[in-house]
Amino acid sequence: MTQKDLNTEQKILKAARVVFTHKGFEGARMQEIADEAGINKALLHYYYRNKDKLFEEVFKEAFYTMVPQVIELLKSDMPLFDKIRFFAEKYIDIFIQNPFIPGFVLHELSQNPKRIVDLISNLGIEPQIFLQQIQTEIEKGAIKPIDPRNLLTNLLAMCIFPFVAKPILKNIMFTKDDKAFTLFVEERKKSVPEFIINAIKK
Amino acid sequence: MTQKDLNTEQKILKAARVVFTHKGFEGARMQEIADEAGINKALLHYYYRNKDKLFEEVFKEAFYTMVPQVIELLKSDMPLFDKIRFFAEKYIDIFIQNPFIPGFVLHELSQNPKRIVDLISNLGIEPQIFLQQIQTEIEKGAIKPIDPRNLLTNLLAMCIFPFVAKPILKNIMFTKDDKAFTLFVEERKKSVPEFIINAIKK
């Protein structure tokens, strides 16, 4: 599936995205990326020195898709419940459009946890403002007491997990076709924030 | 770290567990498994014909650890809230003791989703009873209405996700050492069921 309107470098990156996110670094083959791009193996090395460099591009892109944008959102001055609704909807949407990103990023990070240290310190990813906002609401008596880190973890878990566990969920839930699963996840854009708000509201 | 009181076959399996669960099938090297077992590469092939066979042993074991036992638990006739508490506590405990199992199983399943079809149909994993129990509670008016599949998904997500996303969570939550993370997860054995029950109780 090559695009005639992309230059070679773009075609390679696009193909690499597909193969790396599906197979991971170790599972990916340079030959498969070349095939997917409709070009020759040697060209991969012409544009990107080696497999590592090509992977690095794809991984960074995927990480940016998954983490910083949305953490930024948590820093806004929106009221807590609105923020939770907005976050879940936007985040789940990102994954509906990029269903392989979560598994890919999480797997590669656990293969090489040092990687994240650089990325995170470069980007200044700090959910402190969100955690503080939760703490403030608790102190005001506006919501039930909860460890704010637990609330954030639960929010992330409910948004991300279905995409990481898709094969199990699809089978266990008896929604064996993809359309039913997509519907199920689509519906979670509303039900996840509702669930969370029910859990913490007084 | 070889154990003097294990026979060779056991040493191999133990080593394979470590290497496969950490690196995945594609990332694992037979040489590394041999080193970890303190034996020779050729012996791996003597006891297990090839890499696939050895992997199959490890994967099946890991899958059994992660899925069937605990699904069984969902079938008991315990009251819903107790069941949720019991499930979360037991499930999170399993992962505290086997922190690499979730990432390993989920990753390998998405590499090869066909694998699960066999395993699941062989084992008769059906959470129908649990889903039905939730539905009954809703109809009795005992809990808030919710798609039972969403409730199960959320329960699984909150138990499993922290172990899959450990590197990110550790960094983002500023609990950069392992002890703090373990404490955080330990504490979730109580807070996760509490969170869920708060979300659904009337």
Added chain:
DNA sequence: GTCTATATTGTGATAGAC
């Protein structure tokens, strides 16, 4: 820039001595 051909290294697997 793009290709074919080839070098080089890595890795699973086997042969055969002990």
Added chain:
DNA sequence: GTCTATCACAATATAGAC
């Protein structure tokens, strides 16, 4: 059963023609 040595092939990477 366990080892050393080696094979066979797969995969990354490079050389060099066009």
